[in-house]
Amino acid sequence: MKKVLTFVLTGLAISVAASAWAEGGNAEAGKTKSATCAACHGMDGNSTNPEWPKLAGQHANYLVKQLANFKDDARVNATMSPMAKPLSEQDMADLAAYYSSQAVKLGEADQAKVALGEQIYKGGNNATGVAACAACHGPTGTGNPASNFPALKGQHAAYTKAQLNHFRKGDRANDAGKMMRNIAAGMTDAEIEAVAEYIAGLK
Template identity: 50%
Template sequence: MKKFVLAVISSLIIINSAQLAAAGDVSAGKQKSAACAACHAADGNSPSPDFPKLAGQNAGYIAKQLSDFKSGARENAIMAPIAQGLSEQDMLDLAAYFASQEVAAGAVAEDLIEAGRQLYRGGNAQSGVPACMACHGPNGKGIPSAKWPMLSSQYSKYTETQLHQFAKGNRANDPNSMMRDIAGRLSEAEIKAVSAYVSGLH
């Protein structure tokens, strides 16, 4: 828990590098997004729960993920070759475009709402899991300045997959192992419940 608190503090005091870099251009990003549409749809509202919704996602987070795909910090057989052809400006433009789009609202199974709500808003003191909203906000909008993602309306299946990847250490592009530490403490039931809850959070 102490490690998590220190990681949160250090991340919050880092100046958002996106503010120092050239801003992304929405119009240019729209033109460049044609190659993304097959998996993420033209407006970033993916038609498949296997691929994340990008619409409304924080621009800094999108740009970071694209950079991580390109460098190999985040491994993905589909995204790696796509990211290789992107320049830093391409990433900023794409991020600006998808961030400007409106995300389609998700839904949550009634039987998972309460368990998901408790974990998201209060964490689990017994297992040392902090409240998710500490980093992702009370409405799941994330913290753009820290490049922490928006979770609201995201497909529950996609969120579940990412939590499993963090828990297994297969995804390791989280600062200071924050998400790996947290996901590793979650039970299967908790992963399912909180993933469902954020899908309907908006």
């Protein structure tokens, strides 16, 4: 419980700047600016390629943080990094306002894997020190905008799996206090795949 509380407080502390940006966003302006993003993320933020994340319904603060991290190379991706470089703070806020206002299209989980996925998502793995995903991301995957923990429900399993693997290997390191890196480091391949599937089917 103490570890979870530390995670929450750390996330809350780093969300202040992103929150200030996101509050000034204009969804209509963001819709216009999202034309370039639509090729990968879909017109309404629901990507069809499972390797690209769904942005629809994601918390604005979180979206702003990720764009800022791509811009300043705190998070690196061959496609997103150059896309984010020319964005102003207002551009980021507008895009975040637009995508957060859209409804995520929920997915389906591989039923053969959801039992293990649900176990890890809701209860973690005490034997290996893996915290329950629900502690930060909520029982139904809606996240916690105040602490800048993203919504997960309906996200493509392939994308979630890839991000957990990036955290586990340390390729992605823009998580506050190494929260996700520490959690993913204790997860097996089977647990990562199962959790990703379970998240895809969350309603």
